[in-house]
Amino acid sequence: MDQNAPLSASRRAVLGVGATLLAAAPVTGAQAGAGGSEADARRILERYAGFGDKAAGGAGDDACGAWIEGELKALGYACERQPFEVPAYEGEAPSLSIDGARATLIPQAIVQPTPGLTGRLFVPQRGEGEIALLVLPHARWSTAKGEVERRVKAATEAGAKAVVLVTTGPTGQALALNTPADKPLFDVPVAVLAPRDADPFVEAAAKGAPATLRMPGRSFRRPAFNVTATLSRGAPKTLVLSTPRSGWFGCVGERGSGLAAWLQLAAWAARSKLPVDLALVATSGHEYEYAGGETYIAHAAPKPAATALWVHLGANVAARDWHERGLQLGPLPSADPQRFLLASPPLVEACKAAFAGQPGLEQTYPADPKRAAGELSSILSAGYDPVMGIFGAHRFHHARGDDLSCVSPALIPPVADAFAKVIARALTKAA
Known part of the structure; x- marks a missing residue:
C-alpha cells in the first residue's frame, strides 16, 4: 500500500510504582500488542x-x-x-481590509466582537496606530498564553484598539490558538492572519495606512x-x-x-x-x-x-x-x-x-x-x-x-x- 497516498481527501494547503515494576518477565494474561489493524x-x-x-x-x-x-x-x-x-463564536468570519486587499482571518477566542474598527494599521515599536499587526517568529504556534499574550498586551499598552496576529509557521496557514475557558485573555478584538496572505498588510502597516477589522459575529457559551x-x-x-x-x-x-x-x-x-x-x-x-x-x-x-x-x-x-x-x-x-x-x-x-x-x-x-x-x-x-x-x-x-x-x-x-x-x-x- 502506498503510505503517501491520501485517504479520501485532497491536500489543503511541542511538544508511585516500585522500581521492579518492569523487570524483564514474560507477559501473561494479556496479548503482547494491541493487535489493531x-x-x-x-x-x-x-x-x-x-x-x-x-x-x-x-x-x-x-x-x-x-x-x-x-x-x-x-x-x-x-x-x-x-x-x-x-x-x-458564530457568524460572519472576521476580515481585515486595506486599499486593494482583503483577507479572511481566524477569530481569536474568547472572541471580542467588533462590527467594524477602522484605524491606522501599524507595527508596534515601529509606528503608532489603532490596529496592531504582530508578525510572530517562526514556530508551531498553539496557544495564546505566554509569548503571544505578552506581545498582545504590550501592543494594547501602546494604544492598539485591536490586534491582528501573523502566526509564522511551516505551512503558511493561519493557526488557531488555545486560550483559557473562563474569561477572555484579551480586552480588545484579536484575530489571526495567514502568513501567506500577510505581505500587503505588512507593507500597509509600515506606512500606517488605514485598515478595517470586522469581527461582527456572536461570542457566547x-x-x-x-x-x-x-x-x-x-x-x-x-x-x-x-x-x-x-x-x-x-x-x-x-x-x-x-x-x-x-x-x-x-x-x-x-x-x-x-x-x-x-x-x-x-x-x-x-x-x-x-x-x-x-x-x-x-x-x-x-x-x-x-x-x-x-x-x-x-x-x-x-x-x-x-x-x-x-x-x-x-x-x-x-x-x-x-x-x-x-x-x-x-x-x-x-x-x-x-x-x-x-x-x-x-x-x-x-x-x-x-x-x-x-x-x-x-x-x-x-x-x-x-x-x-x-x-x-x-x-x-x-x-x-x-x-x-x-x-x-x-x-x-x-x-x-x-x-x-x-x-x-x-x-x-x-x-
Whole structure:
C-alpha cells in the first residue's frame, strides 16, 4: 500500500510504582500488542475526518462524541456523558481590509466582537496606530498564553484598539490558538492572519495606512460533553486511557491519530485479562486550556490512589512528516518526530524498548508536569503516578489544512502496540 497516498481527501494547503515494576518477565494474561489493524485505523481516521470541524460543543464535536459512545458500547463499556460549558463564536468570519486587499482571518477566542474598527494599521515599536499587526517568529504556534499574550498586551499598552496576529509557521496557514475557558485573555478584538496572505498588510502597516477589522459575529457559551466509559472487573485499581477529541478545524493529524490509537487500545484492553478495572475518557474542550480534561480529573476520574496507571494520547500521536521543497511540502511515509513521550521513571526503559524505531517516540522523557503539555500536564499535576503519554505538534497543527492528507493508517498500530506492551508488562508484573 502506498503510505503517501491520501485517504479520501485532497491536500489543503511541542511538544508511585516500585522500581521492579518492569523487570524483564514474560507477559501473561494479556496479548503482547494491541493487535489493531491498518484497515481499522483507516476506518477510524476517515470517520473522524467526516465529522468536519471539531470545535468544542459544535455539531462535529457532538456527532463525534456520539459515534465514540457507540464504538465503546460495542466493546462492552458502560458510557456516560459528562457535561460542561465552553466558549464559542458564530457568524460572519472576521476580515481585515486595506486599499486593494482583503483577507479572511481566524477569530481569536474568547472572541471580542467588533462590527467594524477602522484605524491606522501599524507595527508596534515601529509606528503608532489603532490596529496592531504582530508578525510572530517562526514556530508551531498553539496557544495564546505566554509569548503571544505578552506581545498582545504590550501592543494594547501602546494604544492598539485591536490586534491582528501573523502566526509564522511551516505551512503558511493561519493557526488557531488555545486560550483559557473562563474569561477572555484579551480586552480588545484579536484575530489571526495567514502568513501567506500577510505581505500587503505588512507593507500597509509600515506606512500606517488605514485598515478595517470586522469581527461582527456572536461570542457566547454553549454546552459540550466528555464521553466517559468504564468496564468493571472488581479489581482494586483502575487503568485510565484518555484522549481529547475536540480541536480547531478538522484536526485529523492532531486529534484523529491519537483517537485511532486510543480506540485500538480500548478494544485491546476490553478483551484482555489485565487485573484492573478500565476507565476511558474522550474529552471535549481541549482548545480552552484542556477544559474537558480538567473537568474529568476534578469530578469523574478515579482518585490517584485507586489508579494503577494512566495512559494519555494527546496531540500528534501519529501524524505524517513532510519534506520541505521551497514553499511546497511533500508527504513522507514516516511520522512527524515532533512528538514527545513522557513516562514515570520506572516505565522509561520499557517505553524506550517498546517505541524503538518510532520517530520522536524512541526518546522517552521522565514524566514531569513542567515538561509536559496539554492534558498530560494536568494529569501529572493532579498527582497521578505512574503515567505515560504523548503530546506534540505536527506541521499542520491548528491549521485548516489538518485533514486526511496529514495522516497515514500505517502509523497508528505501532503506537497502540507499543503502549499495549508497556501496559501489559507493567500491570501484570505489578499484580
